[in-house]
Amino acid sequence: MLGLGLAIWLVATNDLGAVADAFGRIGIFGLAGVVTMRAAIVLLCALAWQRILDRLSPAGFGAFATLRFVREGINVLLPVASVGGDVVGGRLLTFWGVAGPLAAASILADMLFQVGTQALFALLGAGLLMQVQGEPAAELASWVFRALAVAGLVLAAFFAFQRTGAARFVEARLGALSRRFVRETEPARSAGGSVQDALDAVWGRGRRARLLQSILLHALAWTLGAAEIAIVLACIGVEGVTLSEVLVIEALSQAIKSAAFPIPSGLGVQEGGFVLVGALFGIDPGTAIALSLAKRVPDVVLGLPALIVWQNLEARRDAMSPQETP
Numbered sequence: 001m002l003g004l005g006l007a008i009w010l011v012a013t014n015d016l017g018a019v020a021d022a023f024g025r026i027g028i029f030g031l032a033g034v035v036t037m038r039a040a041i042v043l044l045c046a047l048a049w050q051r052i053l054d055r056l057s058p059a060g061f062g063a064f065a066t067l068r069f070v071r072e073g074i075n076v077l078l079p080v081a082s083v084g085g086d087v088v089g090g091r092l093l094t095f096w097g098v099a100g101p102l103a104a105a106s107i108l109a110d111m112l113f114q115v116g117t118q119a120l121f122a123l124l125g126a127g128l129l130m131q132v133q134g135e136p137a138a139e140l141a142s143w144v145f146r147a148l149a150v151a152g153l154v155l156a157a158f159f160a161f162q163r164t165g166a167a168r169f170v171e172a173r174l175g176a177l178s179r180r181f182v183r184e185t186e187p188a189r190s191a192g193g194s195v196q197d198a199l200d201a202v203w204g205r206g207r208r209a210r211l212l213q214s215i216l217l218h219a220l221a222w223t224l225g226a227a228e229i230a231i232v233l234a235c236i237g238v239e240g241v242t243l244s245e246v247l248v249i250e251a252l253s254q255a256i257k258s259a260a261f262p263i264p265s266g267l268g269v270q271e272g273g274f275v276l277v278g279a280l281f282g283i284d285p286g287t288a289i290a291l292s293l294a295k296r297v298p299d300v301v302l303g304l305p306a307l308i309v310w311q312n313l314e315a316r317r318d319a320m321s322p323q324e325t326p
Helices: 002-012 016-052 060-079 083-097 102-127 137-164 166-180 196-202 206-236 242-257 269-279 285-320
Strands: none
Touching: 002 269, 016 102, 016 206, 016 285, 060 083, 060 285, 083 166, 083 285, 102 137, 102 196, 102 242, 102 269, 137 242, 137 269, 166 242, 206 242, 206 285, 242 269, 269 285
């Protein structure tokens, strides 16, 4: 509710006519381009997830692609602190015969790579921002560097948790979570093994190339997000914004949104981030808010069908449950 209030306040305190005019100039083809680019990004992330379990899982790319859209739809449209979709996605992966502990391990590794590459992308944005003249740019870059220092410590701890066997200390809790990933129709032995054993398999010595591929695919996905901004600004008619500036806008606006992860889809925070960062490059608030609204179109266009797919998968699961005997 606070995020929604902030979003409404940002729109109401700016020129509504300017926002509507800028958004109208994007046009149907511009919005279609943004949706297409977002779909490509989600598919890249699905491929990154699939590479983590390559030769460890019977599930094909189609399963990972479907569930990656489901993960995204849940995270951007439901109040789940941007992680609920990942938990649901891992649980649904067991529908394709993946053991619960291995599904949980894949989600833990995928989240590490996703957040880690976002931190590197934000670091790139902060570095480029340092080249911009003016105190506001320097202050924002300093804030990003401080935030990334904290994020780096958290990521290091998350990595150590997966690689040093620390998960064994909380095996009972993770074991309970992995059992939730398993369908009731599966025998109890399907959840055999532990999450730490599955993590050890994912991080095995012969799998470094696959894990590196996953990391690079996530990094490419974050970078392609800047293409959405470039499409929108080109359609609106904003000139003089360079490629490096577009990268800064995307990197820092995403970093600001991620910092407010408890707010569903960063409502209000995303808009404020675009206004703040866009002002550094001469983008007026009306255009910045229109840009943010355009970035939300794929959330709805792709997210709503993903939620329907999720419910259909759950219905199929219920239909597969054994009939109770009288």
